[in-house]
Amino acid sequence: MKKVNWKIEEQSHFLKRIGELLSRGYPLSEAIESVILHLPIEKKLQVNSILFDLKEGYPFYQALTTMEFNNYLIGYVFFAEQHGGLEKAFQEGSEMMLKRGSDVKKLKKLLVYPCFLIGLTAILFLFVEGVLLPRFSSLFTSMNLQENLFTKLIRMAGEYLPYLLITFMVISIFIGVFYLFHFKKLPHIKQASTLAAVPIAGPFFRLFYTHYFTIQLHYLLTGGLSVLSAFSLFEKNEKQPLYKEIGEEMKINLRNGEKFEEMLTRYHFFDRELFRVIKHGQNNGKLDQELYYFSKHCLRQLEERTDKALKIVQPVMYGLIGFLIVSMYLAVLLPMFHLLEGI
Incomplete structure (x- = not known):
């Protein structure tokens, strides 16, 4: 088909x-x-x-x-x-x-127009730096005038821009090679721990992993399974290697007599509160309910953090664009005023 x-x-x-x-x-x-x-x-x-x-x-x-x-x-x-x-x-x-897809759509909408403006402004910057400023410089030289500070800064930015682009490309290539030949071959638990340690994005990964783990464990425990039986099912989940590996490790450690809540402290990609939630649930005999409420808490936190991040991204993007546009404006006007002073 x-x-x-x-x-x-x-x-x-x-x-x-x-x-x-x-x-x-x-x-x-x-x-x-x-x-x-x-x-x-x-x-x-x-x-x-x-x-x-x-x-x-x-x-x-x-x-x-x-x-x-x-x-x-x-x-x-x-x-x-x-x-x-x-x-x-x-x-x-x-x-x-659906909520995750909606957040991705919002992010795309927020970034498309600002990215277009940044690209257009970058073209204008190259035009000003490559065409207008050299002509002003030749006039300054012929009239024995010194360039103003702002013109010098624009010229320096134009000189260093190619190096910044090359550096960005090199870093991107390095990350791609690292992912394909090293990161992708790591155990999935190690991959998740690495992602959870990434600045800014790490908390989002921790909340997502914790929510999924707790809600699925809640369903299994509510269905009458023991913790050991639940992790046996995690072990059989071939489509999600991370949770399969967690199930395998948990199952072995539980059989060796380790406490469930203490084992979770080894997984740094889970929220730090999960240890206390499970311990409290085991003490009051309502572990499945505690997991359910904590999964809802993680989902709310994930939504709130995502909404907050989206509200920050747009002003920052437009602020950067505004700065670039003002820079272009001053790059043209200041040399003109400087020339008028020299006449």
Whole structure:
């Protein structure tokens, strides 16, 4: 069958509609059949082709793997099929991915126009530095006048700009090579720890990893599984190598008699509060509820931090553009005033 591309919004809405129908009492196959009616023809044919496998007893997450859905959405479905809370997991997973997609769209909208203005201003800068300033300099020389400080600064900026661009390109190439030949080969736990240590972006990664871990563990514990059994399922999650590795390590350490909450302190990509939340949940016998509320807390924190970052990005971008435009303006006017003083 011809490959069909699903945007992340389409994947999320697909699962969200299925979750809504499941909450109304629909069986999974009937819910999918109802959702198919509203799909474009190419997607309708693709989903119809996997319905037969579902009716034969194959798990839904494998069907989504065949359809090349997002790995985090597949992970939600994988865990949901283990604990039985399909409708709630489908809706919460899809809403989280829709929020993430919405934040990415906002960021693109915020950056497109400022980046265009920066590019246009950079072209004007090159024109001023390469065409206008040399002519002013020749006039200054012929009239025995000295260049003003601002003109000198613009000239210096023009001289160092190529070096800055070359440095940026070298750093970009180095990061790309580092990623392909070193970072990508590291264990996924080490990768997550490295990302969580990145300045500015690190807290976002920690909140995202913590939210996903706690909400899935909550569902499994609510479904009646023990902590050890829950990590056995984490271990079987082939589509998410990070959580698979966590499951493998946790399972071994639990069997060796280590305490659950103490093991979490080794994973620096989790929020520091998770240790206390789990310890408190084990003490009061409501670990599954504590995990649920903490996962909601992490999601709220992630949303608030994202909104705050987006509100900062735009003013900074426009401030930079304003500075560049004023610089161009002064680069032309100040030499003219200087020449008038020399006449």
